[in-house]
Every structure is written in structure tokens, then in C-alpha cells.
Amino acid sequence: MVNYIIFILVVAGVYALLAQSLTLSWGLAGLVNLGLVGFFAIGAYASAMTTKWGGWPIPLGLLAATVLGLFTGFIVTISTLRLRDDYLAIVTLGFAEVVRLVASNEIWLTGGTDGIAGVPSIVPRAWGQGYHVTMLAIVSVLAIATCALVRHLAASPWGRALRAVREDQVVAAVAGKPVIRLKAQAFSIAAAIAALAGAIYGHYTSYVAPEIYQPLITIYVFLAVTAGGVGRPAGAFLGAYLLIGFLELTRFMAEIVPGVSPVQAAATREILVGLALILLLRLKPNGIMPERNQKAPPSTA
């Protein structure tokens, strides 16, 4: 049971990282990135391939994943500059599917649908429970540090300009803000964070394969950010833990609620998640922690 809880907390930490990524690209810059899981996959593959087949040390593999995420994010931004809202959403969704299909079919490069098994672990697996506890510490620290970084960025003049781009990019441009540069920076950093999360998750579970990187992951992260607070890094962080906690709790529903068979419980899981989200947004339309506005200093005159 302890190992199970530790495992869930590691997964929640990975989701918290993804939620920070989405807070930057969607929450602050307003770029609807339905391709989040694509960057997650790219990071996982980059680190798994370089460390398992290339023999690179793991820190270098993580770095390679982050840099490749940054680079791919930049390419996706400049190739979608004219797109906004639902158009961008469709293209980024397609991007993630392309990543998954390429990973499935380019067997010489990625190992195809068999995936890459035995991805090296960050700390020795032989430590048993110590392994999981150490990984929990690493992931949690990383998630907290990323959240602090995104908070710092969101509260800066850079974050303010980015929010203006989200609200109305014509006004942002007239205000003298370089809209394209701001979008490219936000989206690329967001992609790098997602890629790093993917790399860590790959090393933790030791297995990277196309079927892991389903669009449902992206949707879950959107749920977490929406519930926690769009444009509020701490809210997204909290939302990720709440979402994973809730998802896991619903597994035990068959035991808790009388008269529900395990099959029925499994079938109602997603319904419950949806219901919880609707209820939450009915009661707290801006999420648990709404976006923060910069307060004016007390007037001196």
C-alpha cells in the first residue's frame, strides 16, 4: 500500500510538471496546446534513446530531452504563427498524434510499438522502496522548483505582456510588445518542461512506448489546470495532485459504494471526473485559485 501511494505521488508530480507547462502556454499565453502529450513523448524518447542506446549519462539524457523539447516547441510555434484558438488546438492535437504514429512506425529509430524497455533508472532500482522514495523526492522537488519558476515568470513584466497577448494580441502589439517573440518563448519553455517531465517519467517506469502517449493525458492536464486555476501556477500544481488523487479514489468506489460492481465502477470513472469538474466550475468558475492580478502600490499623493 505504501509503495502504491508513493507511486501515485510520483505520477502526480509528473502531472504537476505538465500542469506548469500548460500554465505557461495556455494559462498565460492563451495558446491552446492540445499537443502537450507529444512533447511529453518526445522528451521520454530523447532521454531513453540517448541513455539506453547511446550510453549517455542520465543527466545528459535529461538535458537532451529538455533541449529537444525547447527546439520542437519553437518549430511548432513558428509554423503555427497565424493560428489561434480552435485552429491551433487542432494542429497541436495533430502534432501529438504524428509524434505517436512516427514512434509506432519508424521501427529503426524508436523500436516501434514494442517501445523501449529497460530504460536506465536515475537511482538504482535495487534500492527497492528506497528507489521509489528517492524518485518521489526528485520529482517533487523538480515540480516545486518548476512551479516557483513559472510563478516568478508569471508575476514579472514578461508575464504581464504575455497575458496581454492572450487577451488581445493587437492591443499587445500596439502597446509595443513583441507578440511573436513572447509566444515563441512561452511555448518553447512550456514544451521543454513537458519534455523533461516525459523523460523523468520514462526513467521512472523504465518503459517508453507509443501507446503510453494518448491524448487522454493532455485532456487530464487540461482538467487539472482548469480545476486548479488557469493562469495561476500554484493552482495548476494543486490541481494536478487533486486530479490524480480523485482519479485513484474512484478506483475504490466499488468497495466504498454498495451495490456497484467493479465493471460498473470502471465505467463510471470518467463520468465522475467530468461531474466533479462541472460541479467545481459551477461553484468556483475561475478554479480553486484564480489568476492573480498585479496590485497597484499604495498611492503616495
Place this chain on the structure above:
Amino acid sequence: MMDGSAPVLVVDNLQLAFGGLRALDGASLSIPTGGVTALIGPNGAGKTTLFNVISGLLKPNAGTVILAGQDGHGRDLTMLPPDQISRLGLVRTFQIARGLPKMTVFEHLMLYGPDQPGERLWMVMTSPSAVRRREDELSEKALAVARRMRLDHLIDNPVTALSGGQKKLLEIGRALMAEPRLILFDEPAAGVNPTLAETIGDQLRAIAAEGRTVLLIEHDMALVGRVADHVIVMALGRKLAEGSFDAVCDNAEVQRAYLGVRAELAA
């Protein structure tokens, strides 16, 4: 105001067609440095389109827009993106106040503040003190602008909580934050009550008195008569006439453009 010095902005032979409609059809005009110049003309004359071209939101099919530089050299704005034009000291407002719904009055003002190093990622990470210092300067200025626009009691309110008139004032205030040399006002008094229109007129005069050049599109002729030093009339995508307000009002061609031509006269 009109001292015969070099114009701050020279528009030469601008052409812009939307399909078969020639919104700008050889528009040529020059805006004197300092004072208030009003751009008037019937609906569809191409005034707002001209503003959109000058501020870089639309690219013309042909023609140039030369902004006099502080060093005496002019720059053609038609090649530049809107954010660069704003940073050169030319800022425009919007006819229908374009607020950023999730941002407060204070944030709107701060956003327009120029030269904030904290808008560069690298500086955010490496020079927090420089960012902080500029932020303090800008917030002092933002509070002053808010007082001037009588928005100081609403400073932390979201822009969606403002009345129509207050939105118009914020539109003016945030443009002022950018410290522009030339401000383009697109109907700053449209849809406001007469008292507020008068206040806005006073603000425009005060802005010109600070040494900034004001270019104004306005349909409220009482306001134009009160604040404009110089009036340019546009019709059918080009300049029709220019001069003092009274001279322009007496111009028969201008009257015809505004009121139309009776059938027997046209024949």
C-alpha cells in the same frame, strides 16, 4: 502650434483596396508637429483604415508613411510591425475601447509603459533589481495617469467593471503611459455624454500642451471646433480639403461630401 516647422508625419499616396473597395485611394497628407490635428470626413472615408495603416495593423498596397525621427531622419512605417511603430513613439487608441478583460486598470497602464527590461526573459532571470526599479518608476507614473484620468479609485478593478466612459478614459490613459510623441485618437468621445466629451476635449488639449502631437478622428463637430488647430477632411479614401475648422466648414466641397448632392445639382 502651426509654426511652419517640419511635419511629424507625412503620408504619401497611400493605396489600400479591400477587394473592389478602394478604402485608401491615393491618400496624401502631412501632420504638423505639435498641436491637435483633426481628421474628419463622412463614414467610409477611410479615416480608420488610414489609422490602421499608420499604426502598422494593415499593410498598404502602395505608398509611404514617414515618421520624422528625433534625429531628423524620417522612417517609413509601412515596413514595420505595430510594436516597433509604438516603440518609435507613435501610439494609437481604438474606436471601440479594447480592454483586456482579465486585467486591471493598473495592469493596463503598466502594460503600456515603455523600456521595461523585465519584458525580456533573460533580464527577468538575471537582473531582478533593474526590473524592480523600472517597475517602481512605471507604477508611480501609472498612478499619476490614473489620477489624471480620474480612474485612481478604480485602479485595481478589472477593466470589465468600468463604465463605457471610463473605458474611453483608460484608452487615453494607457496611450499616455507609452510617452508617445504622436498619439492617434480614434473617436475618443464616441458614445459618451456631453460632459465627459468636454472633459476628454480638455484632456486632448492638455496632452498637446505637453508637447505631444495629437491626431484625432472625431465626428463630434463641437469637439473638433473646440480643440483642433488644424482640420483635414477625407472623403473616398483621400484628402478632400484642409485648413482651420471654420475654413473647412465653409468649404462647399466639404459640405457636399457630408450632405450629399441633390439630384438636379449633380446633373
